Ligand code: BES
């Protein structure tokens with residue numbers, strides 16, 4: 024049996040063990056944004072470090088940071104062979120609304136060919152399938168076909184400040200010919216895809232204040248400022264019912280897709296649009312009428328309100344005019360736009376549109392730049408061939424609406440081309456209740472990554488073309 028077939032048999036024969044190990048990891052509630060889970064995040068880091076040590080990275084280590092630990096491992100064989108930098112994250116999103124989960128969020132459960140758990144698709148199963156592919160090379164061939172560096176973080180869902188600093192401080196250690204990130208999804212289980220662009224993100228908090236204290240709405244209603252109402256007016260002025268964002272500098276900096284891309288977005292040959300209403304459980308799409316839905320999803324900027332806090336929401340009625348109100352607001356940004364510029368533009372728009380009689384403050388909670396890679400990159404071509412060898416059909420190239428700030432950092436600081444080859448599916452409901460990952464995708468994913476590693480072995484080292 025040829026080696027590739029041996030590796031695939033090894034992966035098939037050991038899949039159940041991989042899934043059992045994944046279940047152990049998933050059961051650790053590594054929610055990075057909640058301080059009461061700090062010890063769990065550290066446990067999840069230790070768990071994956073031990074796993075790396077077991078499969079063939081005896082020197083794998085956790086690196087303490089001011090936030091959550093990083094995990095680093097490498098297997099360096101030969102400086103004349105290419106080096107792949109693998110990135111993933113072991114932190115997960117919070118679980119609320121918890122009553123919407125069919126089984127408890129941290130009790131990994133297998134149903135209908137899927138594994139359900141918070142963090143299943145985003146990103147623990149995807150990290151685990153890469154580890155399985157690496158293990159198959161160690162077990163069948165005694166070594167990896169290329170040099171591999173692995174860097175995992177536990178702060179991705181919290182803005183990734185520690186890994187940002189680590190990459191800035193250690194460009195030589197992390198030097199690589201290409202990077203692999205499995206933290207996105209494909210368009211369809213039978214249609215593989217590679218992500219060629221990610222949007223950037225700017226996440227802010229808007230605080231509005233009025234009177235020095237809460238006021239009786241009978242005694243002061245009619246003359247008092249109401250920060251909640253003012254916040255609603257502000258938000259509506261920033262983006263009204265037509266979905267158009269009223270930030271002129273942002274509009275001016277937003278690129279127009281090429282004619283070829285525009286017709287792909289318009290024609291939607293894969294019928295991605297049809298599934299959207301079903302996935303969301305709605306009857307119609309909203310947003311900018313002048314742009315096709317695919318362009319609104321992957322290319323156009325967005326402005327979304329994530330939450331509003333203020334005033335009285337307890338049981339019964341209380342006649343009060345609140346003194347303050349707060350909103351969490353984010354912008355998704357086309358890949359070419361610098362989030363710091365976007366912050367300045369938003370700040371100006373907020374000041375200009377704030378109703379009189381209120382004070383407003385805008386805070387930048389975190390941001391990350393978008394990312395673009397040309398499909399002709401030889402690493403994208405290698406990933407394409409790997410996907411085709413396993414799925415039997417070549418991938419399509421997609422622009423993704425989500426953000427992975429580390430991709431831009433690898434690209435700009437390390438000058439490393441990034442392959443975004445994820446195996447999630449559109450209905451994995453990441454960040455939401457009943458997150459899942461398909462076991463069939465797990466199987467195909469590990470085989471694809473094992474194949475991809477082999478294809479890189481034949482590549483020249485040095486700057487990419
Ligand atoms: N894996 C996601 C990014 C993603 C989402 C890729 C959807 C493909 C499809 C990642 O973990 C994530 O959630 N990123 C955050 C950004 C971060 C700075 C909080 C996001 O996109 O909101």
Ligand code: MN
Pocket residue numbers: 112145146179206
């Ligand atoms: Mn992720």
Ligand code: MN
Pocket residue numbers: 116145180453454
């Ligand atoms: Mn996420």
